[in-house]
Amino acid sequence: MSTTSDPNPAHATAVPTSRAGTLALVGLLAVVTMIGPFTIDTIFPAFEVIGRDLGGDKVELQQLISIYLLSFAAASIVHGPLSDALGRKPVMVGGLLLYAGASVLCALATSMPLLLLARAVQGLFAGAGLIIARTVVRDLYSGPDAQRFMSQMSMVFGIAPAIAPIVGGWLLGWSSWQGIFWVLAVYGVLLAGLVALGLPESHPPQDRTPVRVGPIVRSLWQCTTDVPVLRLAAAAALNFAGLFLYISSAPAIVVDHLGLGERDFGVLFIPIVGAMIVGSWLSGRLAERTPKHTLVMVGFGLSLIGAAFQVAHEAVSSPSLPWTVAAPAFLGIGMALAFPVIMLDLLELRPRQRGTVSSVQSLSNTLLNALVAGVVSPFVSHSMTVLALVAGACTLAAAGLWMWHVRVHPAVADSAAVSTDDSTDTTTDA
Template identity: 50%
Template sequence: MNLQGVSVRRMALLLAGLAMFGPFSIDTIFPAFAQMGAELGADKLAMQQTIAVYLIAYALMSIVHGPLSDALGRRRVILAGLAVFTLASVGCALSRDLGTLLAFRALQGLSAGVGLIVGRAVIRDLFDGDDAQRLMSQVSMIFGIAPAVAPIIGGWILGWQRWPAIFWFLVAFSVGLWLATWRWLPETHPPDARAPASPRRLLRDYVAIFRNSRFQRLAAAGAFNFAALFLYIASAPAFVMDILALGERQFGWFFVPMIGGMMLGAWVSGRAAGRVSGARLVNVGFACSGVAIAGNIAYNLLTAQPQVPWAVLPMALNSFGIALVFPIVTLAILDMYPRQRGAASSLQAFTGLVLNALIAGVLSPLASRSGILLALVGAGFLLVGWGFWRWEARRDRTRPRALPVAPPIEPGEPL
């Protein structure tokens, strides 16, 4: 569905902004962990739960955002989600104990997924094929700024205010996004294309999608590939301040190279659309991540005290590879179910978010004790993701460019 009069550049900026407020919710508070822990009486492990609770709620609600947008329209669901996120951020800013903060962090997580999940469906509503890949890459390139600037903004805010000011910043950011969405986002999913909002239908769709072995392989490949990098994002406070011995205003040493690689990869992906096959781009992406992980392990084995820039350069190459893989895998999943794009996007996001929540709540506190542990666990995630991709590639050798499309789930179709 190509809407006349839609500015591609404005749409890319808006959709990237909508995807940003999720990462902003995680990364802006990293520099404030020590101050928040001292004021709330929480140790490092307890503070890590502010990330885990957010991600668990994000994952649980992610399976609802997409189908709601399939039934009610993309624009309405995004506006409602932004409103809830704004109220949750106000609650976080006013919290005076850890329990209250965790409750409002969960509410943030319940609403934060609308921008990323529904935004993917909007892209596929608007454009097809190479055009969709280009817009997805543009959104990824702009969106990549968020994890780089968020902790830097958090550090700046701490320079003149206490930690609640970070959440007031999130309030202002989400209000601005609500106004921009209301003004510039058209409805890309017309009423005649909508599916009824039925719990029974939703369950049936999800079971059918999840049981599709090809969906499982693609979703797992994308989730485990990104997990190798997310392990470091979730461990950023320990990695930056404990392992690298940097200050609370020096998170940019970690995030800027990482996001620089991601933005460059997204740019290359967009330029390659229509010129290089999707399968080849994914292979190149995994190869880049593999070289990065191998270099990271070697560096941590050879040095007793990791230092910048050498300790963070592998992150740039790894994120470059991830940016090549992500658009191809995501569009392949969305194209499998053209009538249930919201549901497919939700289930893909849910797969990755469950894994990320486990990383933030369980693996990150254990692996962030040393640089070599982080490197080895990250290598394990990359190998698993690559294994799922190779499995899919072997099943799809007869289609080097266009990945096969699953038939849509029709009303009344048996499981």
């Protein structure tokens, strides 16, 4: 198997030459990206205890998710441009260490306002790993290799939402809600060390933007006003939003609808993550033999089947296992099948500004997730039918944006994977 199809010789020393080295690199990047769902999902089982200890109501507890996502979004627009200017590795290591410090602040919080403030600080630095890891994959690989490795990374990443609430429940039984944040702090320090020792620098000095405010701001402006970039960034965000609606509504689904306890979140998250792993595996396996448009549309179709099944089931029966978790499972496999293709096409639009483009995607994704967690979920999670209808609407919107992209770039429908020379940008004004 080829390790890379990137013609840029500057990357030659950074790309692992063995299969073991490649898998180690993909595994490291995937573990780094897991910090996002871990930070969100580990505290779900502790909501009731935190509310009791710090005097927070249900709305305030839900803001532990949304305020984190809002600060994550605000900072995400900076991480990518900084990595374009300074290199991928130093920005990632610095972000992870600062994230660990913010997790300590969360553990030491003595009131709900202080915990919300600490969560906001945590969100400022949590995005560095996720944003830059995806960029590193496309720095080092192209064509089917890039899609395959992005899919493999997504498979490992997909484990986090399943095990995070389970780990949170265990930690809550073993220690306290503060113990969850102490573990996240240690996790951040360990990841920073692994990145410092094991990650090659994939963005050589000759390819970097000047370390000055003007060029960085100009790069941001170019990407945030580029219609194709915004179109695919929105498609990727909406593709995930339907699934995230179920994830952010997990306390209501597990406790209120299914009548289970704080240590039973696995009944929802394990099927979701198993489906995401299957979808990611299929996306990688089919990278060289299936047109990208076909993969994406099959993914959207599976997501819509899940939403339709949920509506049909709720029309004839009350929430119950295993049927209530079937819809999010279909959404998981559909999202994972489509996401690597959409993300790689997005990173192809501006090859020399991949970090910035990744930041734009992360910003749009996180802002939408914050809206879903803080506004949409509290109003729709009372009804599994309404929840499914909203999730399906997100998928339909994503499908519409993707079909617009294919209409403007007809070659996408016929190609099996991207393989674009890095010498020029490929954006259009369409």
